[in-house]
Amino acid sequence: MYKRQSFSYGEEAGVPCLEQGHRGYSYLYDNKLLVCYDMNMRATRTIRIQLKPTPEQATLLQQTMQEYTDCFNDVCHLADTEKISNGLELHRLTYASMRATAHLPSQLICAARVKATEAIKSVIARRKKQLKKYQQLQKQGKAQKPLRLAKTPQSPLCAIRYDARSFRFERNSRLVSLVHVQQPGQTRNRATIAVKVPPYYEQYLTAQWQQESADLIYRNGMFWLHLIVSCALSQTEPSGAAIGVDLGINRLAVTSQPRFFGGKRIKETNNRYFRLRRSLQGKGTKSAKRHLKKLAGRLKRFQRDANHALSKQLVSSCQPGDILVMENLTDIHERTKGRRTQRRAMSNWSFAELQSSIAYKAAYRGSHVEFVNARYSSQACSRCGHIAKRNRVSQSEFSCKHCGYKANADVNAAYNLATRAKSVSSGLSVKQPLVSVLRV
Numbered sequence: 130m131y132k133r134q135s136f137s138y139g140e141e142a143g144v145p146c147l148e149q150g151h152r153g154y155s156y157l158y159d160n161k162l163l164v165c166y167d168m169n170m171r172a173t174r175t176i177r178i179q180l181k182p183t184p185e186q187a188t189l190l191q192q193t194m195q196e197y198t199d200c201f202n203d204v205c206h207l208a209d210t211e212k213i214s215n216g217l218e219l220h221r222l223t224y225a226s227m228r229a230t231a232h233l234p235s236q237l238i239c240a241a242r243v244k245a246t247e248a249i250k251s252v253i254a255r256r257k258k259q260l261k262k263y264q265q266l267q268k269q270g271k272a273q274k275p276l277r278l279a280k281t282p283q284s285p286l287c288a289i290r291y292d293a294r295s296f297r298f299e300r301n302s303r304l305v306s307l308v309h310v311q312q313p314g315q316t317r318n319r320a321t322i323a324v325k326v327p328p329y330y331e332q333y334l335t336a337q338w339q340q341e342s343a344d345l346i347y348r349n350g351m352f353w354l355h356l357i358v359s360c361a362l363s364q365t366e367p368s369g370a371a372i373g374v375d376l377g378i379n380r381l382a383v384t385s386q387p388r389f390f391g392g393k394r395i396k397e398t399n400n401r402y403f404r405l406r407r408s409l410q411g412k413g414t415k416s417a418k419r420h421l422k423k424l425a426g427r428l429k430r431f432q433r434d435a436n437h438a439l440s441k442q443l444v445s446s447c448q449p450g451d452i453l454v455m456e457n458l459t460d461i462h463e464r465t466k467g468r469r470t471q472r473r474a475m476s477n478w479s480f481a482e483l484q485s486s487i488a489y490k491a492a493y494r495g496s497h498v499e500f501v502n503a504r505y506s507s508q509a510c511s512r513c514g515h516i517a518k519r520n521r522v523s524q525s526e527f528s529c530k531h532c533g534y535k536a537n538a539d540v541n542a543a544y545n546l547a548t549r550a551k552s553v554s555s556g557l558s559v560k561q562p563l564v565s566v567l568r569v
Contacts, residue, residue, distance in 0.1 A: 409424070455484055
């Protein structure tokens with residue numbers, strides 16, 4: 130039988146998370162992890178606010194960010210040199226010396242150490258993954274290049290993480306108070322700065338939304354405050370309807386309703402940006418480099434905007450209580466090998482970001498999200514269960530060689546995903562097939 134395990138936010142490593150504060154449960158199904166999220170906790174949003182500091186305040190903020198960065202880099206270097214990843218041990222080794230030399234308040238020193246601890250743990254996990262992959266290549270005789278492990282985390286200018294004790298945002302006056310470095314002869318180490326709030330974010334500045342934390346970022350000569358707010362979500366009972374969501378290249382998302390999201394315009398725009406960057410990089414002239422600098426981040430912003438617009442359309446097409454079922458794409462590049470002509474297309478879009486956008490929007494609307502094993506979802510017939518590569522006639526055409534069932538290939542895969550979620554939630558044995566029973 131299936132085995133249910135509870136977890137908290139952050140424990141389901143490698144699976145797109147919803148938001149901090151959510152709880153969920155997981156099933157061991159066919160030796161794979163199926164992750165489900167409960168939507169009765171809290172929803173979080175990040176508000177991007179531009180700060181309007183005076184020249185004196187800007188100087189203080191820059192000095193604060195530089196000393197914060199030095200603390201972050203020093204802790205990372207010590208942790209990697211001494212092979213320490215325990216936060217309490219790093220605090221014992223670094224706090225006293227940093228408090229004596231740096232001009233930062235104690236809250237920011239502790240925040241820099243916590244951030245460095247998270248970064249070093251992430252690097253350790255990445256190195257283990259790299260070593261495991263390299264050992265597999267050695268066994269297969271394919272390890273042609275020497276092993277290159279992830280480097281020690283270092284940042285030229287690290288974003289400052291503020292908590293409730295080190296920052297305060299006044300909703301009515303539109304002023305933010307931030308701690309900074311201690312100045313000689315001054316007892317107050319807080320700066321009250323005016324902010325510019327976009328009209329769209331006004332809905333998140335009501336009493337319903339509570340302020341959690343904030344990150345101070347300096348980019349392109351401007352200071353930005355990423356304010357995190359949260360609110361309680363109402364309990365929504367599952368409706369029992371499972372909607373499969375198949376992600377792809379030609380169509381970014383196809384549901385089992387069936388509905389298609391993301392057409393040729395997104396694909397063509399994405400390819401146009403890629404061709405333009407490749408052409409400019411091939412020239413290598415000063416003019417091309419100036420053009421590349423202007424294009425920096427434009428493709429990423431386009432993809433982020435497309436993911437948000439698509440996820441909003443997809444979630445709006447569902448009803449509260451519905452279950453959205455998506456593929457668990459963890460380590461998908463290691464588990465699958467596409468053709469040479471398909472590799473760029475497979476890795477040139479942020480499907481993890483798309484899944485994350487769908488997940489948190491569905492949570493706020495009251496829908497449930499599940500991630501299931503994607504094995505054979507494109508080759509299996511959703512009507513009779515027959516699995517064969519020849520069933521996939523082309524990119525968009527599916528024709529079962531056993532029962533003759535024909536359908537759009539992405540819609541057929543979405544049917545399979547929806548059925549797998551129903552099979553697990555109903556408590557079927559792991560020996561059950563991965564596809565549905567006869568569907569007419």
